[in-house]
Structure formats: structure tokens, C-alpha cells
Amino acid sequence: MTTSKLLPDDLSQTLRAHQGGSHENGYFVYDIPALKQHLAKLEQQDVVKLWYAVKANPLSSVIQAVADSGIQFDVASKGELTQVLLQNVEAEKILNTGPAKSFQQIAYFLQQGVNTFVVESYNQLQWLAQAAKEQGKQPDALLRVQLRWPEGEKNPLGGNSLTPFGMGTEEWSGVRANDFPSVNICGLHIFQWGNMLSNRQMFSLWGQMVEPLVDLAERVGFALKVLDLGGGLGVDYLETGQGIDWQQAMADLAQIKQQAGVAELWLELGRYAVAPFGYYVTDVVDRKTNFGKEQLVLAAGINHLLRPAITDQPFPVSLLRQSSAPLADFHLHGPLCTSMDKLGCLPLPDDIQVGDQLVFSLAGAYGFTESMPLFLCHEVAAEYVYDNHQLTEVRAAQPATWYMR
Structure with a gap:
């Protein structure tokens, strides 16, 4: 049967x-009780700080379940911000991502109380500094980085391909943190592969990221306190029997955290959280x-x-x-x-x-x-x-x- x-x-x-x-x-x-049980299990660790990528599913009931779990929110548009705030989520629990942040959008997010931003370009860093100065604030910022490997694999997110997400280490290395006193540049964001199903591959990619990112933070002139590895943890759509083992991922990330010497590791989960x-x-x-x-x-x-x-x-x-x-x-x-x-x-x-x-x-x-x-x-x-x-x-x-x- x-x-x-x-x-x-x-x-x-x-x-x-x-x-x-x-x-x-x-x-x-959407099976809300099962979702809540899953989210609770994801939070039973002290290795990473979790953010929910709202793009995966912005339904009010899903956002409420995520908020109840203690996981915070990665939003990439004004619409997503509005939807999350409507569920009585505090703005301090929101991270602003996305490649197309204008000065107007950055200023609006600051006005709404958002204090943490992933900046994707030199322009965005300047705009964040300007908006913060005008509003008398000092938001936290992570510079988004693109890295290239000799043998990168193809992926819908980009892999080694040119994408609008962030800039390369050489491009960012011309920035000096001291030139932006109204912004607390505290970390780096790196995320280039989506729907990964192998712990071994994920750990290999994470491990290769550490050295160039630590070096970049030194060149820009800030203490690397936060490393945001994005998402990318996959689900097995093709029913191959493969998939990410969460406990193994936490063990791997504990090594990455120690290797990078950061106070916080972040993950932005989308499909792995709700699919x-x-x-x-x-x-x-x-x-x-x-x-x-x-x-x-x-x-x-x-x-x-x-x-x-x-x-x-x-x-x-x-x-x-x-x-x-x-x-x-x-x-x-x-x-x-x-x-x-x-x-x-x-x-x-x-x-x-x-x-x-x-x-x-x-x-x-x-x-x-x-x-x-x-x-x-x-x-x-x-x-x-x-x-x-x-x-x-x-x-x-x-x-x-x-x-x-």
C-alpha cells in the first residue's frame, strides 16, 4: 500500500x-507543529547564531513560528521587512541583506530600527555611513565577499560565476574601516553555494574561506568578530538518500569558528528550515x-x-x-x-x-x-x-x- x-x-x-x-x-x-519541532532542534546548539531567510517563505504563520523559536530574520526588501515587523518582531532581530540596497532603502531600514546590515558594495557602505550619520546611529555592518576557487562547481547561486552578491577581496581591500566612523564594521559575509547535500563538501568550502577572509579583515583594518556563512544547507529534492546531518554540521562549524577566531558564526537558513x-x-x-x-x-x-x-x-x-x-x-x-x-x-x-x-x-x-x-x-x-x-x-x-x- x-x-x-x-x-x-x-x-x-x-x-x-x-x-x-x-x-x-x-x-x-504548511504543517506548523512539525515546523516548530524542527526549529526547536536547530536551536539546541551554541555554535552558530541562526537567521531565517524570509525569501524562502514569508507566510505570517511561518514567521511567527520562527520568532517563537528564537531564530532571527534575514530580510532583503522593504516588503519582507514590513511583513516581519507586522508579526511583532523587534527590528533589532532583523538583518538586512540583498544586492540592490539603495540609499533610500538603507535609510528607511535604519529609521525602522534595523541595526545590522550586509553591505554589497563600496557605494552601499558609503550610503550606510551617510544615513547613520544623519540619523545619529552607528549600525553594525558585514562586508559581503565573493571568493573564487580554481575548481568551483556550478550552482544556481553562482559558485565561481560573477554575481551581484558582494565584491572580491581585492576590491574590498581598498576600503579602510577608519574612514567610516559612523559604521561598526564587525564582520564578513560569504555565501556562494546553494542546496548543498554533503557535509564533507560544505566543510571543505567553509575551511577554504577562512584564510582569505581573516586576511581581508586585517587589510581593511577591523577586528573580525562575526563570520556569516549564509545558508546553502540543502534538502534532498531528488530523493537520493543524501542530505546534511545537522549535528555533523555543528561539529564542523565549531572547528571553523575556532580556526577563524571569531566570537560569532552566523547561518542564514531558508529551505533547510522550512521546506x-x-x-x-x-x-x-x-x-x-x-x-x-x-x-x-x-x-x-x-x-x-x-x-x-x-x-x-x-x-x-x-x-x-x-x-x-x-x-x-x-x-x-x-x-x-x-x-x-x-x-x-x-x-x-x-x-x-x-x-x-x-x-x-x-x-x-x-x-x-x-x-x-x-x-x-x-x-x-x-x-x-x-x-x-x-x-x-x-x-x-x-x-x-x-x-x-
Whole structure:
């Protein structure tokens, strides 16, 4: 008997009984109690200070769960800042990241009480110093650094590629900390690889970062108190059986912390914090055999789950109802008029039919807010939270008339 992978039995029963609205061609649901348990485990260590990258999932219930855990917040836009502050999070618990910080945005964040900034360029450092002087403040700043290795691997975040994130050590080495008395330059930020699944690879990358970063701090002329290693801890979308071992990561980071001689190590977790606790459900609207391949056409596709089109990595999927049929490979397509609308070729029970529902796992990160719902005027997905053994609608599915003008 097969049923939804990674889906708790009580939640699976609740979803099978769910009757959505008339426009509900697909919906997200987030398991809040399971998320809270996971976040609590992440905080049971004294090696690193954790920040939650809000870009992964800015839903109010998720932010509230993160805040309750004691983890602080990495925000990269005014919209994310507003959303976090609306959940009664103190501005002092917010770190401002992002490559496109203008003087106006920096000044606004300072006015709102944010005191910690990752600066990505010489301009941003100057703007932060100017805004701080005008407002009579002295914020903390981390310089974001790009490093290059002889054999860097390719990755959506950049790896060795030229990206807008920070600057190289040679470019930063012309800065003198004493020239910016209104800013407390206290650390460096380095993050270039995303969704890593190997502790060994992560430790190797972290270890190579230490020497050039310590040297850069000496050249710029400040005491390196904070080293922010960003995120990059991955989840196993392809179900390879690989993944980051959290306790091993903490042991590795304890060595990095000692090697760098810093008072604080920071991590900014996104998908590793929330991905396993979100699901996406949609209907099968057609099944056919084409060129000897089995195909399923779904009520929604990359208009709700864009990630497969960007990364060529599908979300794991299962049939929501129980089935004892043998598994077969199915090519999964959404409703958009483009061949890009494909959610992968994945195994499902061979008795699947029109009207069945599929549930995609690991959809707690980079789901709803990374989607492209406007193309072809399809419906915007609904969102639910699962708590106290019941679903609560956060946002109803909306037809195109909701946003068309």
C-alpha cells in the first residue's frame, strides 16, 4: 500500500477529506507543529547564531513560528521587512541583506530600527555611513565577499560565476574601516553555494574561506568578530538518500569558528528550515500515452511551483489516495501553453486516473511566492496552515479577476 511520501498520516487523512473552493486548482499547506519541532532542534546548539531567510517563505504563520523559536530574520526588501515587523518582531532581530540596497532603502531600514546590515558594495557602505550619520546611529555592518576557487562547481547561486552578491577581496581591500566612523564594521559575509547535500563538501568550502577572509579583515583594518556563512544547507529534492546531518554540521562549524577566531558564526537558513513542512496539492485533469511515454496533465504546474523549470529538479510527488498498484514513470505537465511547464518525470501508482490528486512534498520553501501565477490568467493558489489537527485557510484561491485591471 503506497501513500504520500513524507506526509504524516493525520495530515494525509485531512487532505483527502478537504473540499476546496470553486477556483481551487491547487493549494499549499504548511504543517506548523512539525515546523516548530524542527526549529526547536536547530536551536539546541551554541555554535552558530541562526537567521531565517524570509525569501524562502514569508507566510505570517511561518514567521511567527520562527520568532517563537528564537531564530532571527534575514530580510532583503522593504516588503519582507514590513511583513516581519507586522508579526511583532523587534527590528533589532532583523538583518538586512540583498544586492540592490539603495540609499533610500538603507535609510528607511535604519529609521525602522534595523541595526545590522550586509553591505554589497563600496557605494552601499558609503550610503550606510551617510544615513547613520544623519540619523545619529552607528549600525553594525558585514562586508559581503565573493571568493573564487580554481575548481568551483556550478550552482544556481553562482559558485565561481560573477554575481551581484558582494565584491572580491581585492576590491574590498581598498576600503579602510577608519574612514567610516559612523559604521561598526564587525564582520564578513560569504555565501556562494546553494542546496548543498554533503557535509564533507560544505566543510571543505567553509575551511577554504577562512584564510582569505581573516586576511581581508586585517587589510581593511577591523577586528573580525562575526563570520556569516549564509545558508546553502540543502534538502534532498531528488530523493537520493543524501542530505546534511545537522549535528555533523555543528561539529564542523565549531572547528571553523575556532580556526577563524571569531566570537560569532552566523547561518542564514531558508529551505533547510522550512521546506520539509510544506505540501502542494493539485488535480490530475488528463492522462495519455504519447510516443510510448505515460503523461499526466495537471490542473496547475509551474504557475504554482516554478522551481522545476529553473533547476531541473522536481519536487517529490505522491498520489494522495492510497494505492497498491505498481509504480510507473509519468511525465507531469501543467496547464500552461509552454513546454517549460513540466514538473518532472516521477514514479506514481499505475492506476492513477483523471480526478486523482497529487501531493508534492518539500514545498514549504520557494513555492507560493516564487510562483508565476499571472501567465495565461490561471488561478492564484490557495494557502492553508495545518495546526491542531485541522486546516485553516490563510488565503483563498483567487481567479484572474483578482489581479486583472
